[in-house]
Amino acid sequence: MAQTLTILGLESSCDDTAAAVIRQSDGAGAEILSSIVAGQADLHATFGGVVPEIAARAHTEKLDHCVEAALDKADVTLAEIDAISVTAGPGLIGGVLAGVMCAKGLAAATGKPLIGVNHLAGHALTPRLTDGLDFPYLMLLVSGGHCQFLIAHSPIKFTRLGGTIDDAPGEAFDKTAKLLGLPQPGGPSVEAEALTGNAKAIVFPRPLLDRADCDMSFSGLKTALLRARDSIVAEKTGLTTADRANLCAGFQAAVTDVLAEKSRRALQHYLDLNPAKPAFAVAGGVAANQAIRAGLKSVAEAASVAFIAPPLALCTDNAAMIAWAGLERFRLGLTDDMTLAARPRWPLDQSSPAMLGSGKRGAKA
């Protein structure tokens, strides 16, 4: 039976406080009525990374304002909301707790159902919100905290084909920018510098390409960059604009090649499922990178698979994706009660071995 659902979503697992309202009539596309994101970049700027305690405090201060703004912009009242969906992990625990407590308060005060959502499911289900993708599809989550290939089989079933065994690519971009004295976040700065650089001037390693699996490693790239930078500095007593551009271009080309090659392998596994409408989607801040996007798109095209890259505002952390993932769970009859726990780690695919490492932006699992 067609039922129109209006869902409020909350997100606070890293350094963005976000609230959103979405609406969907059963069988129709969803509408994002509002999506408010309050970033904290200024609060963490001087520390060179996200400080969990500062992030948690800021979430606590900003969450109710974001909820108010999201309801106002959507022009709906709390009474018109059908359920409250919140990121319950993985992420920085103080921030996740702030969101879960806020959502529980709203649920208790209004009597509305509460839905705990895995942040990674939020990213992974976004292509269904934006492009109405059918299951199964292949997904690459690539951000400052995540890097993994997932096959999405249903709103609650995902298979992880592989991922980073150390840093996420966004972290590597951020560290590269730091080493070269470029502004944070590093991704856009490195990409801008790379535009005028020669990617072949300094050749970086392509880690783990000798392994047939879909795992990746990016921490060695930043060490390679440090060495390359130091040897140029030792030789010339400083970096020219061209040196910096070449380092950025070489680094970006290495990340692009690794992601593209591992995507090719992930696509082979995915295509073994004989999907009716094969699709490869990307999400996460690093998906904003034009060179990386182009590399992934050409891999998809070569395999005759549709390539989907949601709009950037929905690729990076936001609450519309949490509202959507909550809506998908709600339609399956899945809700939570006041025992909903905040989880720092929460692998989407519980059957795969746990991922190693924990980035400054939160758990990678």
Ligand code: KG4
């Ligand atoms: O998804 P996101 O907003 O937050 C999480 O990490 O969860 O991703 C932010 C990351 C940062 O590391 C940033 O440097 C990277 O995405 N990023 C980029 C670009 N824009 C953002 N990396 C490469 N190229 C870009 N254009």
Ligand code: ZN
């Ligand atoms: Zn995220």
